[in-house]
Amino acid sequence: MQRPPSLVLAGACAVLGFLLVTAASSAGDARREAQPRKTELIDLIQRRRSLVAEQDEALQLLRGEVADAQRQVARRGRLDRADADAAATLAMQAGTVAVKGKGLTVTLKDSARKPNTEEDAGAFRIHDSDLQLVVNALFAAGAEAVAVNDSRLVATTAIRAAGDTIVVNFRPLSPPYRVSAIGTDRKAFEGSQIARRFDRWTKLFGLGFSVQQRELTVPAYAGRVAITSAQPS
């Protein structure tokens, strides 16, 4: 009644071998499929970033041309000159022209120390809220034009976090964070709560915090100035 087992077993083994190779090769396919998609996305992001940078440059050039044209017009008549002066003042207040003057550069850096526990890790990094507090203190100490890593702060600027990255004017920043502020009183800033706190955190956690006073240039806002909903009331 009983046949030799080998033949049935051999058949089962054939099925097993077939399945094994199929499964192994299909798992490999899935990995290979996921890989190029990732590099494609990285490429896409980098291409878009450089596109944005190019257009920023173009925008700066065009804004310069506009300012030149306005200056030329200003030479023609007194009325035009008044308009051009008003436009220049507005541009400076809006942050669409680069400005220079005496001011402070505050540099913030993540700590080089290793945190003891995973929960502690937050204390060793610079957060968006730190940057917000420093910027606020600089404004409170008389800053007239402020930029974070050469990104000018204007009326519609938000300083926020996207995951572990700090985003200013919708551009991700990379540390160290340099906050340049023209017109800040050094004593007033160093007396502020956040500056004193940072002095303590520098010792406790090794955060980088330095203040330099010097002649500096704050670049123009590179983004689009688009205020469409708000109307003068």
Add this chain to the structure above:
Amino acid sequence: MLPLIGLAIGALVAVLLQPTVPQDLSRYVAMAVVAALDATLGGVRSSLERTFNDRIFVISFLSNALVAIALVWLGDQLSVDLVTAVVVVLGIRIFQNVAAIRRRLVGG
């Protein structure tokens, strides 16, 4: 000897045909592999113990794979990870079968 030849033939056929499995189904194929491995080792064990019955073997081979796939499918529908359950149970059985085969062959 014949089972090994069968294994080689099956692998060769797969290499030659290059079957493509849709990514959604690759988990089921993986499950079927584990189930088939378990059944085959069970077959080897029973043939060494001279209790091999081809009818039982074929039925267990097919039902194992089907039940495993059905469980994974059910888990997907309920979004419960039943794959783990199947892998654990089959994994334990594979180890037991291998241990039994080893005892038959080398003793101890």
